[in-house]
Amino acid sequence: MASPTRSRKPSLAKDSLSGSSYLDDHLEYRTHQSGPVTSIDGVLEQPHRVPRTAMSSTSLASRRSISAISPSPIVSQESGTIHTISHTNCIPEVGDGQRIVATIFYNSKTPRHPHIHPDQSPPANSTDPIPIPEIVEGSAPTTSISEYPLEPPAPEPEPLDHLPEERRLTSSHRCLDPDPSKPRVMEVTFSPPPNPEYLPAELISKHESIYKFEREWNCEIILQPASVYRRYKRLCVFDMDSTLIQQEVIDEIAEFIGVKKAVAAITERAMNGELDFAASLKARVALLKGVPSDVFEHLKPKIVITPGAKELCKCLKRLGFSLAVLSGGFQPLADWLAGELGLDHAFANHLVVDHETKTLTGELDPSHPIVDAQHKQSLLISLASGKNIPLAQTMAVGDGANDIPMLKTAGLGVALNAKSKVQMEAPARLNIGESMLDLVYLLGLTKHEVDELLRD
Structure with a gap:
């Protein structure tokens, strides 16, 4: 029991002025609670330290609590005592356990819209021609009006407009990449999610x-369930061409022998999902017959690693991730890239070499499976299973149609600067990040924490 002669504790009260506390004068919210309130501002304002039982219920009820929503009580099974906590996040409401995290990337440095906001546009004349509708490059998964999911007029209010009162929406936010004027990356957590009968999570x-x-708002949003598996992933797999590196390797080989135009056309159609990947790969490899087998050594100095890839892999390794590249390209460069980035595994296609002439035969090695869409998916599952990692703790990054199955299988699949078809089908897409390093924000890390991970 506290002694009545105990020395006075420091207080935030302004006794010499008006008797009200600084917290009272500056609290934004008013309490909706009834009954005793033991919030921090109520306790600090007491002139003397007195036993809790001696506090007046009337004086406590008149205090302004930091909480704006009534808390849920906890009843002790042993003594029957009722405990209350002033903030509702400490005691979630029954049935309010599910939350969604939205990571928002703002593209404030490079506005994508060709016209200013309609509310700021100069008044138009009746004779002015109406511009043809268009979708600006980079502002959506596709620039085709016919493919874009236009919003139809609602003939009547949607079911979400009639949510029962008890489905109160709560939210909180964090600045992951803070800026004095315009934070670039934000994280908003909210609950409850939409009714799955109306709108499934996927x-x-x-x-x-x-x-x-x-x-x-000139931004991109990636949504994830708010769970421990979002924050603590353990395996990340990457595509190689146009993801970890900025070139398509087979096109670079074709340029080396002067047939880039023919090969690049097939590559583009395959990555857009217009051609069967395995068939198109065999057709392109056949054009490489007679190429010197040391061609990959000549290509390595020309390979451009995607900005932020090295930093991203360094961060993930220091967080304990296993990393792998699953490439529809070729094994020699996949092995080289794994060494450059510190990856644990590299899987790609194997070419047959004629050791007498030291040239490529234009064939794929039949003793190794073709790394197509299905095999990438199988490799992801196999790697996770071999390391005893739940798929919910995996992450996949790619840009081509042959990456779609693994993107959908991973706990988080991100289409990074991807083809239109991939962006439309992948669980998440990111086009406006400053570099590949921005992917770490999807784990809930802040810029300060990223800088700490990168520090030698």
Whole structure:
């Protein structure tokens, strides 16, 4: 029991002025609670330290609590005592356990919209021609009006407009990449999620309202369930060509022998999902017949590693990740890239070499499987299983149609600067990041924490 002669504790009260506390004068919210309140401002304002039982219920009830929503009580099974905590996040409401995290990347440095906001546009004359509708490059998964999910007029209020009162929306936010004027990366956590009968979780990111918000605010949003598996992933697999590196290797080989135009056309159609990957790969490899087998040594100095890839891999390794490259390209460069980035595994296609002439035969080694869409997916599952890692703790990054199955299988699949088809089908997409390093923000890390991980 506290002694009545105990020395006075420091207080935030302004006794010599008006008797009200600084917290009282500056609190933004008012309490909706009834009954005793033991919030921090109520306790600090007491002139003397007195036993809790001696506090007046009337004086406590008149205090302004930091909480704006009534808390849920905890009843002790042994004594029957009722305990309350002033902030509702400490005691989630029943049935409010599910939360969604939205990571928002703002593209404030490079505005993508060709016209200023309609509210700021100069008044138009009746004779002015109406511009043809268009979708600006980079502002959506596709620039084709016919493929874009346009928002139809709602003939009546949608079910979400009639949510029962008890489905109160709560949210919180964090600045992951803070800036004095305009934070570039934000994280917003909210609950409850939409009713799955109306909008399944896997379709939330495809909803017209998300695209509309992104266009309006010049940003991109990646949605994930708020779970421990989001923050603590353990395996990340990458595509190689146009993901970890900025070239398509087979096109670079074709340029080396002067047939780039023919090969590049096939590559583009394959990455867009217009051709069967395995068939198109065999057709392109056949054009490489007679190429010196040391061609990869000549290509290595020309390979450009994607900005931020080295830093991203360094961060993930220091967090304890296993890393792998799953490439539809070729094994010699995949092995070289794994060494450059510190990857644990490298899987790619194997070419047959004629050791007498020291040239490529234009064939794929039949003793090794073709690393196509299905095999990438199988490799992801196999790596996770071999390391005893749940798929929810895996991450995949790619840009081509042959990456779609692994992107959908991983706990988080990100289409990075990807083809239109991939962006439309992948669980998440990112086009406006400053570098590949921005992917770490999807784990909930802040810029300060990233800088600490990169520090030698």
